[in-house]
Amino acid sequence: MKNSIGREIPEEIINGRALYGGEFALNEEVAKAAPKVKPVKPNESKLLNSIEEAIIKTGLKDGMTISFHHHFREGDYVLNMVVDAIAKLGIKNLTLASSSLSNVHRPLIEHIKNGVITKITTSGLRGGLAEEISNGLMEEPVIIRSHGGRARAIEAGDIKIDVAFLGASSSDEYGNASGSRGTANCGSLGYAKIDAEYADKVVIITDCLVDFPNMPASILQNNVDYVVKVDKIGNPSGIASGATRYTKNPKELLIAEYASKAIVESGYFKDGFSFQTGTGGASLAVSRFLRDEMIKKGIKASFALGGITKPMVEMYEEGLIKNIFDVQDFDLDAVASIGKNPRHYEIDSSFYTNPHNKGCIANKLDVVVLSALEVDTDFNVNVMTGSDGVLRGASGGHCDTAACAKLTIIVTPLVRGRIPCIVDSVNTVITPGESIDIVVTELGIAINPRRADLIERFKDVDIPAYTIEELRKKAESIVGIPDKIEYDDKVVAIVEYRDGSIIDVVRKVK
Incomplete structure (x- = not known):
C-alpha cells in the first residue's frame, strides 16, 4: 500500500499503523501516559554499589524496555556497560529505546545475536551496528523516530520505558543529575529529561558524585530511583570537541x-x-x-x-x-x-x-x-x-x-x-x-x-x-x-514520521 507521497509500505508492516498523509494530518487530541512511581521514604538511600545491583533492584525482566540517551555520542561508555551487565544476569528479549546509536555501540551486535536485545527504536544508526542491521541482523525491523517523534511516542505510551539508565556528568546521592560539573561533561541533557519523566524506573549512572544538592540539575531527584557511581561514564574527547571549526572547503x-x-x-x-x-x-x-x-x-x-x-x-x-x-x-x-x-x-x-x-x-x-x-x-x-x-x-x-x-x-x-x-x-x-x-x-x-x-x-x-x-x-x-x-524484500527499518505515521521503510541490501 502506498502512503500520500507514493512510498510503498508492505501490508505486514502497516499492521494497524497509520500511513503518512501529510505534515499535520494526525493532529487530534491525545492522552499522555503516566509512569509507575515507588515512593521513597525519609532516610532511604538511593545510592547503590554497582550496575548489577541497580538492574536487580529495578526488577528488570525478560521482554521489558530499556532506554539510554546519546549525549555522550562516540565517547559513551554507559550503554555498553549496562547491556553487558544485563547479559551476564541472563535477561533477554529486551527492547532498546535509545535516543540514538553510534559506532561506539558496535558491541550490541553480539547481544542482538544472543537474544538479549530483540527490538530497537532509535533516531540514528551508524557504524558497524548499522551495517549489520542493514544486512538483516534483526528479526524485527528497527523503528526510526525523529527527536520530536520519540518524545511524542514516549508521552503517548507508544514507547513504554520500564527502566531508563541515564548517564550524568555529575550527580548527588539523591539523583539530582547534571551534564556539567564533572570530568566528562556534555552540557544539556535534553534527550534524557523525557526518559526521566516517563520511565517506571530511573537509574542515574555517574563518575562524579558531588555533595547534595547538585543544583541546578538537568534531572531532578523526584524522578530518580537509584544512583550508581562508576569509574568512567565516557571518553571526554568523544563527548564534546574542544571547538567547532568552520569549514575551509x-x-x-x-x-x-x-x-x-x-x-x-x-x-x-x-x-x-x-x-x-x-x-x-x-x-x-x-x-x-x-x-x-x-x-x-x-x-x-x-x-x-x-x-x-x-x-x-x-x-x-x-x-x-x-x-x-x-x-x-x-x-x-x-x-x-x-x-x-x-x-x-x-x-x-x-x-x-x-x-x-x-x-x-x-x-x-x-x-x-x-x-x-x-x-x-x-x-x-x-x-x-x-x-x-x-x-x-x-x-x-x-x-x-x-x-x-x-x-x-x-x-x-x-x-x-x-x-x-x-x-x-x-x-x-x-x-x-x-x-x-x-x-x-x-x-x-x-x-x-x-x-x-x-x-x-x-x-x-x-x-x-x-x-x-x-x-x-x-x-x-x-x-x-x-x-x-x-534490495531484498525483508524490511530492516520502519521510518516513522514525527506524528507516528509510516513515511517509509528501509529494506535489506542484497
Whole structure:
C-alpha cells in the first residue's frame, strides 16, 4: 500500500499503523501516559554499589524496555556497560529505546545475536551496528523516530520505558543529575529529561558524585530511583570537541554564502527573527555569514535553537542572539555557556519538537538550515541511508524543524564523490518535500514550486536559480546515473514520521 507521497509500505508492516498523509494530518487530541512511581521514604538511600545491583533492584525482566540517551555520542561508555551487565544476569528479549546509536555501540551486535536485545527504536544508526542491521541482523525491523517523534511516542505510551539508565556528568546521592560539573561533561541533557519523566524506573549512572544538592540539575531527584557511581561514564574527547571549526572547503563556503543570501532576501530576516543551523560543513558556516549580515543591518535574533555550538554562543555573547534554547551541545564552549549565561536555557526534546504537545518551541522557528545526503525532484530529503542503501545517519530533528519553520533551507553539494545528491527519487524519505522551501547547492538554488511567494520574491535576487529537475540533470551530467541499489524484500527499518505515521521503510541490501 502506498502512503500520500507514493512510498510503498508492505501490508505486514502497516499492521494497524497509520500511513503518512501529510505534515499535520494526525493532529487530534491525545492522552499522555503516566509512569509507575515507588515512593521513597525519609532516610532511604538511593545510592547503590554497582550496575548489577541497580538492574536487580529495578526488577528488570525478560521482554521489558530499556532506554539510554546519546549525549555522550562516540565517547559513551554507559550503554555498553549496562547491556553487558544485563547479559551476564541472563535477561533477554529486551527492547532498546535509545535516543540514538553510534559506532561506539558496535558491541550490541553480539547481544542482538544472543537474544538479549530483540527490538530497537532509535533516531540514528551508524557504524558497524548499522551495517549489520542493514544486512538483516534483526528479526524485527528497527523503528526510526525523529527527536520530536520519540518524545511524542514516549508521552503517548507508544514507547513504554520500564527502566531508563541515564548517564550524568555529575550527580548527588539523591539523583539530582547534571551534564556539567564533572570530568566528562556534555552540557544539556535534553534527550534524557523525557526518559526521566516517563520511565517506571530511573537509574542515574555517574563518575562524579558531588555533595547534595547538585543544583541546578538537568534531572531532578523526584524522578530518580537509584544512583550508581562508576569509574568512567565516557571518553571526554568523544563527548564534546574542544571547538567547532568552520569549514575551509570552497564548495561548502559557496553553498553557505548562497544560503545566507537566501535567508537575507527571504523576507524572514528581520529584527527578532529566530533560527537553527546545523553543526557541520556548509550549514555551520551559514552562521558566520548571517552574523556579518546581522551586524551590517543592526538585526538581533530572538532566539537560536537546537544543537548548540561555539559560533552560537559567540553570537549570544556579542548580543546578536537574545536567547538560546539548547537540547544538546556539540563543543566545550557550548557546554560552558549553559552554566554561565543566564539566557542559555536547557530544554527537553518534547519542548523542542514534539508535534503533539500544546506548542513546541520549533513552532516559533522562522528559519532552519538543514543538510542532506540526497534530495529528490519532489524535494523529499534523505539523511538516513547512504548511496549503498546502508543505514548510516540519523533522523534527528530534521523532519520536526522542517515542518515547523517558516523557511526551511536544505544545503547540499550537487555531487558527493562520484554520487549525485540531487536525484529522481531518494533511497529513504525522512523529511517530505512539502516541508522543504529552498535547496541550495554550489551551483545555485531551487525553490519548491509550492512556494510561489518565494519564487516571485527571488526573481530579481542575485543568486543563480534553477528548477530542481535542472539541478538533477546537472548532477547527472557530472557523474552519470548510478546503478540502482538492489534490495531484498525483508524490511530492516520502519521510518516513522514525527506524528507516528509510516513515511517509509528501509529494506535489506542484497
